[in-house]
Amino acid sequence: MTVLTDRALGRATLARQLLLDPADMPAEDAVAHLGGLQAQEPQEPFVGLWSRLRGFDPSHLSGLLIGRRVVRTHLMRRTVHLVTAADSLAWRSRHDTMLRQRVLGTYRRELAGVDLDELAAAGRAVMADAEPRTMSELVRAVEARWPTAGRRALGEMLIAALVPVAQIPPRGLWRTRTGVRNVLLSAWLGREIAPPAPDTSDPVGQALVRRYLAAYGPATSADLRAWCGLAGLPVAVAAVRAELVSFRDEHGRELLDLPDAPRPGPDTPAPVRFLPAFDNAILGYRYRERIIDDAHRGLSVAGERAVLVDGRVAASWKVDRDATVTITPLRRLTPAERSKTTEQGQALAAFLSDNDSDRAEIAESASD
Template identity: 35%
Template sequence: MTTTPRALNRSTLARQLLLDRATIDVGDAVRRVVALQAQQPGSPYVALWNRVTDFDPERLDEALAGFELVRSTLMRLTLHVVHAEDYRAFREGMEPTLRGSRLHDPRYKAAGFTAADADALLPRLLEYAGEARTGALMRECLEAARGGPVEAVVWRMIRQYAPLWHAPSGPPWSFGTAQSFVTASTLPVLADPDAAAAGLAVLLRRYLEGFGPASVPDMAQFTTAPRGRVREAVRLLEGDLVQSEGQGGTVLYDVPGAPLPDGETPAPPRLMAMWDSVLLAYADRGRMIPPEYRKHVIRVNGDTLPTLLVDGYVAGVWRPVEGGIEASAFHPLSARVWEELAGEAEALDTFLAARDPRVYGRYDHWWVKGLPTVETRVFTGR
């Protein structure tokens, strides 16, 4: 069976709750979409607004405050919100990547630290973080255990490696500027190849449920795990997976019975969050981003701008401005599409107004530097 590029696009939209908003609790929604990119604190809220019918941001506040959903460094070495029940397997699957990138970073080693030092320091640090502690207190604990000053880069590498959850620290998006941390309630097994292999297999199966069909390079892109590790994990799963052929003969893997909408299934416009996972979860970014727009959406430093999806594909960008939501198209759009975008933008403006009307204001410099837009409109729901 051959799967067309448009069918792959529609599969992603269906599994990511972007063809139709779902009447679903936020905890179940996060499990359905696997994980939410969360380095920008407002983005999980915007991501769920796009996916959940009548989304109530206070419900996400509650889920994060109660650690039903947790924020931690995971896939692609960035912050994600995942369900607490998924955290252990996901973290074990990411262990070799996190350990290699954090505890063997040249800056960490140049400061006089080794992986063995981190292993020795972690028990005391995790015990201390049995209740939420500020980053400053955690660094002091690390220095006391070390018996001397610890450079900022060392604390950064250890906190990103350690099985720590970010503790909510303030409005409007649960995580304010002052970071606090708490030890994961169920600790993952670290530095164990068997646990890592089993965890990666769980993570990749969940990835296929939420993003499939997908290739080995796609799975490696989503996790930042080496392709060799991904192939081994796929071999562990192979009896439970189905295969199809993608463009150019690419082998695609999937879970049996997962949604596979026809490529011509209608896709409503959406205003996607910064760093939304659908833009970053594939080696083939063309599944969602036309190649000619990629460099405008994913900037040289990794910033991934809030985008307009039209007919399932990136067609422009949006940002909050004084007075509403500014939507800018990379190519001409029909009057009907603009009308549909207006409805989404007005609803999003109303949603943001109650929390942070300028949620992405710090990224305005990308617009100042210039984007290849052909038409811009401002919509207000206030």
């Protein structure tokens, strides 16, 4: 079986994630191709698409949110994702059990004695009028029935698991900072959520496998689970295995992939790319050696923004109030790498400031 090195897998990730060459595609198509963008920080998807799309205009993404073509909702890994309307409706039921279990894993004690089906029914009844509500407003409407339950626990269980909702604009619009207001997902999109499939071969799971490999492959089954958070996908993987090709990574793990998906050579040039916080190019894997050193693995989980140099995380970045992008290397950068990183940082500063600033600087790291 062919062995793919971490470097080769990294190049495949860059190609699938639209980070090797800027893609000429509409923002909606990019969101669909990527299987959504993690969006718990509302402004981060704009940087994610800027790094991936040629000539990306942030107003286009805002327009998709306002036009209900894309939606902010809890989905993969119980985190808020920006996904297409079609994917949110098709995938939500398949994620219900995982969402419930993950909230219970955090709040089991506070939810002791709460019948979750009754809580779900109460939440849906309150939200049935399609009036936007904050989590606190929803909890106040139902908490009298469960006076011993923790308020935060009730809210998280309702909003993140039991009641499929959309976080509606202006939340998530370009340069807009506002609180979260929720509306029933089906009411916001004007379509019902697809019910759980009765087919034991798990057709929704099969679709998730194919979509994941298109945007992240080659990858292990554990990587797939790390991306979506779903434990019950072995049946779906088995159902599509005949369509797939197999490899090994240099650590001996089996990798699955779509046969005709791009797998560039390990020496393919990789441009500098700035990633937003919590980007799935990093978090979408259980085994992340292809793109980040183990020593820096915690940076992305902590919300640090990463800079890819030669296809790997080599620095973090932040933007100050004066729109200066400051880059902090994680390793010594060569003069050529410093130049290219500064140049791309200047382009990012211009994007974030509507061309009012092109200031970017590399901070001195401990290794310099």
